[in-house]
Each structure stands twice: as C-alpha cells, then as structure tokens.
Amino acid sequence: MEIGPGTRALVTGASSGIGRALAQALAARGARVGLLARRRDRLEAVADGLPGGRERHPVLAADVADRDAVHAAVEAFAAATGGLELVAANAGLTHYGPFAEQPAEHVVAMTEANWYGTVWTVQAALGHLLRAPAGHVVVVSSGGALRSFPSSAVYNATKAAQRAFAEALRHELAGTGVSVTTVFPGEIATALHDHERDRMPDWYRGAQAATPDELAEKIVAAVREDRRAVHHPPIVRLLGALHNLSPRLSDALLRRIRGESAAPRRG
Ligand SMILES: NC(=O)c1ccc[n+]([C@@H]2O[C@H](COP(=O)([O-])OP(=O)(O)OC[C@H]3O[C@@H](n4cnc5c(N)ncnc54)[C@H](OP(=O)(O)O)[C@@H]3O)[C@@H](O)[C@H]2O)c1
Numbered sequence: 001m002e003i004g005p006g007t008r009a010l011v012t013g014a015s016s017g018i019g020r021a022l023a024q025a026l027a028a029r030g031a032r033v034g035l036l037a038r039r040r041d042r043l044e045a046v047a048d049g050l051p052g053g054r055e056r057h058p059v060l061a062a063d064v065a066d067r068d069a070v071h072a073a074v075e076a077f078a079a080a081t082g083g084l085e086l087v088a089a090n091a092g093l094t095h096y097g098p099f100a101e102q103p104a105e106h107v108v109a110m111t112e113a114n115w116y117g118t119v120w121t122v123q124a125a126l127g128h129l130l131r132a133p134a135g136h137v138v139v140v141s142s143g144g145a146l147r148s149f150p151s152s153a154v155y156n157a158t159k160a161a162q163r164a165f166a167e168a169l170r171h172e173l174a175g176t177g178v179s180v181t182t183v184f185p186g187e188i189a190t191a192l193h194d195h196e197r198d199r200m201p202d203w204y205r206g207a208q209a210a211t212p213d214e215l216a217e218k219i220v221a222a223v224r225e226d227r228r229a230v231h232h233p234p235i236v237r238l239l240g241a242l243h244n245l246s247p248r249l250s251d252a253l254l255r256r257i258r259g260e261s262a263a264p265r266r267g
Pocket of ligand 1: 012013014016018019036038039040042062063064065090091092093113114117140141142143184185186187188190191192193
C-alpha cells in the first residue's frame with residue numbers, strides 16, 4: 001500500500017519508542033496519524049513535533065486493554081479524518097523475571113496490553129480498513145515470539161500470540177484489499193525496560209540495541225511492498241529460522257552470542 005498525504009494511519013503506543021518513530025516516519029511521508037497511548041501529555045508532545053501538529057494528527061488518549069476505549073478512539077479518529085487505511089498495533093509492555101516469582105498482576109498487565117490490546121485495536125480498525133480501497137495492519141510482535149527467552153516467559157507468550165494472530169489474519173484477508181505485516185524486533189533502544197533496568201537477565205544486551213528510527217523505516221517499506229514480516233536487526237530472522245530447524249542449534253548460537261543464561265538447559 002502506498003503511503004502519502006491521503007493516508008490515514010493510527011499507531012498505538014505512539015507516545016514513545018517504536019510507535020513514536022513509526023508515527024514520525026508516516027507523518028514525514030504526508031500521512032495523517034492518530035496517536036494512541038495512555039499518557040496524553042506525551043502524545044501531545046509527539047503531535048506537536050509532527051508536520052501539521054495537533055491539528056493534523058489527533059491525540060487519542062486510551063488504554064489498549066480497554067476494548068470500549070479503543071473502539072471509541074478509532075471511531076473518533078475515523079470521524080475526524082473521514083476514514084482509516086493503516087493501523088499499527090504496537091503498544092506493549094514488559095515485566096521480565098523468573099516465572100516462579102512473577103506477580104499475577106504482571107501477568108495480567110502484559111496479557112491485557114500486548115495480546116488483548118492487539119486484538120481490540122485490530123478489531124476496532126478492521127471494518128474501516130475493509131471499506132477503504134486498500135488497507136494494512138501492522139502488528140509489532142517480538143523476536144521473542146520466534147525463540148522464547150528465559151525470564152520473559154509470559155511476555156514472549158503474549159508476543160507469540162500476536163504472531164499467530166497476524167499470520168492467520170494475513171491469509172484470512174486475502175482478496176479483501178487489506179494486508180498484514182508482522183514485526184519482529186530484536187533489542188531496540190526504547191523506554192521498554194526503563195522500569196526494570198536493574199534486574200534484566202544476563203543474556204540481555206541493551207547497550208547494543210538498534211534504533212527505533214531504523215526499524216520504523218523498515219516497517220514503512222514493508223507496508224509499501226506488502227511484506228509478510230520485518231525482522232530487525234536481521235539476526236532475528238536467522239535465529240527464528242535456526243530455531244525452527246533445530247532448537248539445539250539456536251540454543252548453541254545463543255550461548256555463543258548471549259552467554260549461558262540464554263540457554264542454560266542442554267538437551
Ligand atoms: N524495545 C525492544 O527491544 C522491543 C523488542 C521487541 C518488541 N518490542 C515491542 O515493541 C512495542 C513498542 O515498545 P517500545 O520498545 O517502543 O517501548 P516503549 O518505548 O516503552 O513504548 C511502549 C508504548 O506502548 C504504550 N503502551 C503500553 N501499555 C499501553 C496500554 N495499556 N495502552 C496504551 N498504550 C500502552 C506506551 O505508552 P503509554 O505508557 O503512554 O500508554 C508507549 O507508547 C511493544 O509491543 C514491545 O513489546 C520492543
């Protein structure tokens with residue numbers, strides 16, 4: 001799908017990180033972008049920095065876990081702009097740590113924001129996309145959906161749910177004019193882990209993280225070229241392919257590049 005001044009796009013998680021970078025990349029190509037997240041002040045700051053400002057890019061303060069609020073935000077955007085062609089279900093959060101010690105509220109928060117949030121966002125947007133001459137859904141999953149890591153069992157499970165959902169949806173929507181791209185980021189330099197920097201697992205290499213701007217450009221290109229998936233950085237694709245072929249091989253690779261804690265059990 002082409003992205004230009006006529007494109008109406010809605011990005012969840014637009015107050016920070018990958019969502020903010022994607023909103024900026026879309027607006028730079030002339031698109032009108034609805035900015036959805038919980039923190040209104042952050043969204044307003046993002047909107048003010050886009051060409052056309054808040055007048056052109058509506059701020060939609062909502063929690064993606066709240067189905068009614070997501071539907072209301074999507075309807076408000078479509079009413080203000082006259083339609084919707086592109087939706088990016090990107091909002092998400094993490095709570096890393098061994099599952100045996102994980103508080104139930106962390107499990108619920110990740111499931112509601114990452115998984116339900118994706119479903120409610122796509123559900124609210126899909127009717128509008130199907131009515132447009134062409135539409136596109138972007139689902140921001142994670143490299144952890146391709147090979148799940150210790151200390152992120154629940155987070156990776158929510159990301160795997162997104163992957164399975166988007167994979168089926170891409171086929172299901174064949175012939176409708178609406179397509180789907182799934183995004184598998186590796187480690188990207190954002191605020192995602194700011195609340196847990198002091199207790200990240202040993203295998204985590206945040207200092208080497210890629211920038212969200214590079215990823216946003218790849219997502220825009222993937223939408224234009226109707227690509228099934230984006231893997232960034234590219235090693236994420238290799239890791240996923242290797243893991244499908246032989247989990248022992250991907251474990252061995254991860255031990256080499258991330259240390260023993262990435263795959264402590266042999267066999
Ligand atoms: N950074 C990485 O290394 C990495 C790797 C793989 C996948 N990802 C995925 O990339 C996506 C974006 O994360 P990021 O790295 O850009 O992190 P980030 O900088 O923390 O941004 C997360 C965004 O999601 C929003 N959000 C979180 N919970 C929400 C909720 N319940 N309702 C509405 N908005 C919510 C946040 O806004 P508010 O707090 O204002 O609501 C924020 O805009 C996530 O789905 C994440 O799982 C990131």
